[in-house]
Amino acid sequence: MLYREAGQFKASYQEDQQIFTIRQDRIGFWAILAVFFLAVPLLANSYWLQAILIPVLIFSLAAIGLNILTGYAGQLSLGSAAFMAVGAFGAYNFMLRIDGMPFLVGIVLGGLSAAAVGIVFGLPSLRIKGFYLAVATLAAQFFIVWALVKFPWFSNYSSSGVITAQRIEILGFAFDTPVTKYLLTLAIVCALALVAKNMVRSSTGRAWMAVRDMDVAAEVIGIRLLHTKLQAFAVSSFYCGVAGALYAYTYLGTVEPEGFNLDLSFKILFMIIIGGVGSMMGSFLGAAFIVLLPIFLNIAMHSTLGGAIPASFASNLELIIFGGLIIFFLIVEPHGLARLWQIGKEKMRLWPFPH
Amino acid sequence: MKFKNTVVLGAAVAGLLATGYAVAQDQFIGLPSYRVGPYASGGSGIYGGWIDYMALVNERDGGVNGVKLTWEECETEYNNARGVECYERLKSKGASGNSVFQPLSTGITYSVLDRVAQDKIPMVTIGYGRTDAADGRVFPWVFPMITTYWSQNTAKIKFIGMKEGGMDKLKGKKIVNIYHDSAYGKETIPVLDVQAKKYGFNVIHIPVAHPGNEQQSQWLRVRQEKPDWVILRGWGVMNPTAIRTAARTGFPRDKIVGVWWSGAEEDTVPAGDAAKGYIAAGFNVAGANFPVIKDIQSNVYAKNKGNMEDKSRVGSVYYNRGVVHGIITVEAIRTAQEKYGKGKPLTGEQMRWGFENLRIDNARLKALGAEGFMPELKVTCEDHEGSGKVKFQQWDGTKWTVITDWIDGDKSIVRPMIEESAAAYAKEKGITPRDCSKES
Numbered sequence: 001m002l003y004r005e006a007g008q009f010k011a012s013y014q015e016d017q018q019i020f021t022i023r024q025d026r027i028g029f030w031a032i033l034a035v036f037f038l039a040v041p042l043l044a045n046s047y048w049l050q051a052i053l054i055p056v057l058i059f060s061l062a063a064i065g066l067n068i069l070t071g072y073a074g075q076l077s078l079g080s081a082a083f084m085a086v087g088a089f090g091a092y093n094f095m096l097r098i099d100g101m102p103f104l105v106g107i108v109l110g111g112l113s114a115a116a117v118g119i120v121f122g123l124p125s126l127r128i129k130g131f132y133l134a135v136a137t138l139a140a141q142f143f144i145v146w147a148l149v150k151f152p153w154f155s156n157y158s159s160s161g162v163i164t165a166q167r168i169e170i171l172g173f174a175f176d177t178p179v180t181k182y183l184l185t186l187a188i189v190c191a192l193a194l195v196a197k198n199m200v201r202s203s204t205g206r207a208w209m210a211v212r213d214m215d216v217a218a219e220v221i222g223i224r225l226l227h228t229k230l231q232a233f234a235v236s237s238f239y240c241g242v243a244g245a246l247y248a249y250t251y252l253g254t255v256e257p258e259g260f261n262l263d264l265s266f267k268i269l270f271m272i273i274i275g276g277v278g279s280m281m282g283s284f285l286g287a288a289f290i291v292l293l294p295i296f297l298n299i300a301m302h303s304t305l306g307g308a309i310p311a312s313f314a315s316n317l318e319l320i321i322f323g324g325l326i327i328f329f330l331i332v333e334p335h336g337l338a339r340l341w342q343i344g345k346e347k348m349r350l351w352p353f354p355h
Numbered sequence: 356m357k358f359k360n361t362v363v364l365g366a367a368v369a370g371l372l373a374t375g376y377a378v379a380q381d382q383f384i385g386l387p388s389y390r391v392g393p394y395a396s397g398g399s400g401i402y403g404g405w406i407d408y409m410a411l412v413n414e415r416d417g418g419v420n421g422v423k424l425t426w427e428e429c430e431t432e433y434n435n436a437r438g439v440e441c442y443e444r445l446k447s448k449g450a451s452g453n454s455v456f457q458p459l460s461t462g463i464t465y466s467v468l469d470r471v472a473q474d475k476i477p478m479v480t481i482g483y484g485r486t487d488a489a490d491g492r493v494f495p496w497v498f499p500m501i502t503t504y505w506s507q508n509t510a511k512i513k514f515i516g517m518k519e520g521g522m523d524k525l526k527g528k529k530i531v532n533i534y535h536d537s538a539y540g541k542e543t544i545p546v547l548d549v550q551a552k553k554y555g556f557n558v559i560h561i562p563v564a565h566p567g568n569e570q571q572s573q574w575l576r577v578r579q580e581k582p583d584w585v586i587l588r589g590w591g592v593m594n595p596t597a598i599r600t601a602a603r604t605g606f607p608r609d610k611i612v613g614v615w616w617s618g619a620e621e622d623t624v625p626a627g628d629a630a631k632g633y634i635a636a637g638f639n640v641a642g643a644n645f646p647v648i649k650d651i652q653s654n655v656y657a658k659n660k661g662n663m664e665d666k667s668r669v670g671s672v673y674y675n676r677g678v679v680h681g682i683i684t685v686e687a688i689r690t691a692q693e694k695y696g697k698g699k700p701l702t703g704e705q706m707r708w709g710f711e712n713l714r715i716d717n718a719r720l721k722a723l724g725a726e727g728f729m730p731e732l733k734v735t736c737e738d739h740e741g742s743g744k745v746k747f748q749q750w751d752g753t754k755w756t757v758i759t760d761w762i763d764g765d766k767s768i769v770r771p772m773i774e775e776s777a778a779a780y781a782k783e784k785g786i787t788p789r790d791c792s793k794e795s
Contacts, residue, residue: 046443047443047444047446047447050439050443051439051440051442051443051444052440055436055439055440096783146536146564149536149537149538149541156783158776159486159487159542159545159772159776160461160465160485160486160538160539160542161537161538161541161542162465162538164465164468164469164780164783164784166783167785251436251439252435252436252439252465252466253466253468253469253470254465254466254468254469255435255465255466256435256461256462256465256538257538258462258537258538258565259435259462259466263434291436294432294437295437295440298429298430299444301430302427302428302429302430303427303429303444310662310664311388311390311402311428311430311662312390312391312395312399312664313664314430315388315389315390315391315430315432316390316391318391318430319391
C-alpha cells in the first residue's frame, strides 16, 4: 500500500544513482527532516532538546564515525571516546589560542587533529588484525586520556583539568539557547551524515569494503592497503572528533578527560552493534536506542513507580532490563535494528502479494 | 499497526513525564543519586542519609514551617551525560522547580555548571566539585560548602605538623602524596607544592592509575623513599588496596592520612586488620550516638519508613555525610523562608539567597542534635565554602574514632589560589565578578 512503485522509472544515470531510489523513501526522508528542522524546535521543550535530542544526534555522529571504521572498513576500534576527547580538546585549544577563530573552523580543526591522532594509532592496523587491533586501539584510549590529564597545557593549566567551552558565535549570531544549539548540532550532523553516506557509496567506500571482506584479494585487485586503512582511520577519527567537539560545545559545556573513558567507547561500539554494523541508518537507530532506553527505564522506575520499590533495587533492575533487551534484540536480529527496518520495508514493498 | 504502537508509546512517555508533579505548597528537592556502579556504596549511603533526614523533618516537624519536603531520585550511574539528563528532568518539577542540585560527582558538577546559572538553581557541592567556586563573586550559583580539597589539604599538613610537635618541625621531613591519576587526584598537587616550599618539607607525588587495584610498584617506591608520612588521595577500590599494600610493604598505617573519600567503612573494612591505625580526614564524623541519628531511628526507622536497606549502615561515615547534606539543605530552606515568607515553597533564586546567608553555629547544631557532628558554617557572598574545617578519625579495627578537634584549613594559602583561579575563569568566560558590598 505504502510502497506502490508502479510507474516509477529511472530514465537517467543520475536517477539511478541517487541515495533514495524509491519515491516514497524520498518523501519520507524529507518529511523526517522537516519534522526535525521545523516542527521539533517549535514544539519541544528544553528538556527534550538538551537532554534527549542533542545527545542522540551527537552520539549518532560518533556512531557513524565508528561505523565507517568498523562497519565499512572492518577495523575493530575501542578508541572512539578518546578520539572524541581529541576533537573536544583540539577545538577548545584552537579557539582559545587563536583570536577570532570562527566556530565552525575550530570544530573542523578539532576534527582534523583527531584525524591526525587516528592515523598514528591506525598505523599498526597494517600488521595486526581483529582482536589484536582492538587491543592496539585500546592503547589509544588509555594513552590519549592519560596525556590530556598529564600535560596541563591541553586544559589551559586549569587546576582541575577540565575545559569550559567558549561561547558559540557564527557571523555575530550567538548560539546560546537550547533551540539554536539543537539546530546547529542537527545541521552539522546532517551535513556530515550526507558526506559519509556518499563516501561509502563511492570508490572510497568500495575500497574500504573490499579491504573488510578480504584484504589479500583487495590488494590483488590494486587497492593500496595502508592507504585505505589509514584513510578509514582518519575519516572515522574526524567524525568522532567533530562529535567530541559538539559534545563539549553544544551539549555539556564543560568536559573533563575522564568523561571520555573506555565505557563511552564501549557504548559507541554497542550503538553500532545494536543499530547495525555497516549502515548509516543503524548509527542513528543504535544511538537512539542506547541513549534513550536507560532514560526511559529510569523514568519508568523512579518517577512513576516512585516509592513503590526501593531505589537501589530500581536502579539495579534498570540495568538488568537494559542488558536483557540488548540480548533479546541481538537474538531476534543479529544484524541490528537497521536490518529489522530493511526486512520490514521489503515486506511492505511486496505487500499485499508476498509471493 | 506500527503507527498505533508509536502513538501508544508516545502517550505512555508523555504520561510518565507528566507524573511526579507535586502538590503546591511542597518544596521539591531533586536527587541525582547513583546506586549502581563503582561508587554505589558512597551514593547509596549519602543519598540514603539525606532522604532519611528529610523524612525525619517531615515526620517529626511536619516539614519546614509547614512546607513538606518532597523529592524524587534520578539515577545518574556517576555518568556525566546521565547527570545532565537528570538535571534537566528534575529542574522544573515540584511547585516551584528544583530547589537545589547536589550531584555528588565532580564530573557532573562541571557538566551543569553553566546550566545552573542560566536556570537559576543553586548547586551545592559538599566536599567535592570545583574548588575555585568558593569565590562566590565569580560563581554566585555554586556552593562548594564546608571545605574544599585545597582547604582540607592544608588542614592535613597542619595535622601532620601537630603530630610532629609543631609546624617548624616539618622542615626536612618527607611526605609522599599517593594520588588517583585523574583530574580529581591531581587537584591538590599545586597546593602541596606551595606548602612544601613554605614549611620546608619534601613532597613526592606518586600517581596510581585508575582504578588502582594494583599498587605494588608505588608502595615499593614508598619503601625506598622512606617518607615520614603518606597522604592518600584515593577513590573507590584504590583505598583498601593502598592500605593492604602498605601493610605488605611494612609501611605503618598510622602514618597514612587519607582524604574524606578514602575514609569510610567501605574503605577500611575490605582491608581487614591491615587498616588498623589508618587515619582519614572527614567533615563529618561516624557514629550513631548523636541525637539527630537517634531521632531518625525513632521517627523514621521505627515507622519502617527508612531508606537504607542495610540498617547497620545507619551511623556510618557515608550515611552521616548524607545527614549533613540534609541538614544544610533544610537549614537553607529555613533561612530563605525567614526572608521570603514562612510556609511558602521557595524558588531557586530564593534558595540561593538562603544558601548564601546560611549560618549554622554551635547553638543551632546543638538544637538540631548534631553538635560535633559537623563544623559550624558561615557562608557569605565572597566565601561560598563557609568553614574549611575537618576532623581526623582513626580506624581502630572495628570503627572510626575521632582523634582531633575541628582543624581549620590555612586560608592564607588557599584563598589567594582560589581567587587567582576564579579570576582566570571569569576572564575566560567574560564574567564580571559581583560586588559583594552591594548584596543584601
